[in-house]
Amino acid sequence: MSALILLRAHTRIQFLDLLRSPGYVVPTVIFPAMFYVLFDLPFARMRSDVANATTLAFIAFAIVGVTLYQFGVGIAQERGRPWERYVRTLPVAIAARFGARIVTAMLFGLLTAAVVAIVARALTPIDLSLAQWLTVAFYALCGGIPFVLMGIAIGYWTSARAAVPIATACNLLLAFAGGLWMPPQDLPAFVQAVSPYLPTRMFADLLWSVTGSASAERALAGLAAYTVIFAIAAARGYRRDERTRYA
């Protein structure tokens, strides 16, 4: 069948599966916004430049968390199941299945980011034009790509049991050290030293470039490099799983 019909079919069952797991979806969608209210709101409500910076950082946090979980944990749990073995006998290319996963994670990530944006709009003097918001949405999707690949790598290199703690640790450590929770200049000195080289920091820089407080070029170059690294890790993990399970 045409690739588009299959992409839609696989995206639909992933969405149905998510929609019927409100115990997973609701906390995941609300968590970044809740963190934002608890930690950054007291500062963000004072000044619009602080509101802009913190909101954009939490949008990155929302996208990173969802993609790492959707891919890392999702793949690790599903790849050993009988259903996975069955789906491999259906006439569908692996690209359509990954495509469906990417679409699902991106839409879910944007929804989570939108909750952060709505909370910020309601409670802080955030000051972004419509054009800036649209650029933010576009950058949020681009910046999510290396994290999608990182999630796939985690999914293929870890067991179903290990995936949750490893995805959580990667998410929280990278978010903290990348300056997504607090301004990078407030981080401990040794963290400040590594922070500029982390993918989360580059993602934040990319979003901050919308208000002119960071360079988009440098961030994009760094994220492109991470995209290559994580793509290699993901492809090797995928092939390793193929060899052991379907040799």
Added chain:
Amino acid sequence: MILRFDDVGKSYVGTRALEALSFQIDRGEIVALLGPNGAGKTTALEIALGLRGCDRGSVQLFGTSPRNVAIRRRLGVTPQESGFPDMLRVEEILTFVAEHYPAPAAISETLAAFGLTSLARRRTGTLSQGESRRLAVALAFVGNPEFVVLDEPTTGLDVESRRRLWDVVRRTGAGRSILLTTHHLEEAQALATRILVIDCGRLLFDGDPDALRRRVGTRRLTYLGTDGPVVVTTANTDEYVRDLVDSGADFSNLEISQPSLEEAFLSLTGGAK
């Protein structure tokens, strides 16, 4: 030609799963691959479906490699274990699978044929074992494929559910080629036009069910005689019963049963010597 195995060998670390297995399935045949657990059925099937490669020999599905995604449009398969995504409804899973095929069966007809109409809106996580097996077999047919592969279709079902599922498979399978694996001799004889018996990765028998019955000619006959229960294994039950009646001896609870698969294997391997 639907499926062709040429001298196929496959080893896992330390064990040899298949040894020079050769057979061919032609259009319209219903072939049962029969063997005990560990005989190599699952390995043979996984190689036929492109889930695994082989170490030696060659396999052709519709004249090409089983790893070719496009030819799977002509192939329908049952999930071996009933591990469906448990949040999805029966009709959603059927629709999802049907969307992969160019000319699928109508979902409502498939639901009706497999007795799933009243379960259409149930989530798969709440199905009983028998209902799950019916859904699993329905998934192999919903794409309306030329070639259907049923991997142990009735495992875990009671006798009555098993017979009912056989009826459905016979009806829905008309005009298709079918390969099924089973470890029930009775199932192979009920469904197949041709039976392949494998054990230890080798083909022990290839022929129609009558030929297998002749090869495995013995029946087990039990009854309660005056001195207690009697068990007789004989190739000619008719003659034995006639003699028993003529002798005028008192007996009750006469039963004649098929040899077990193990007995069949003994006679097959014995015959090969």
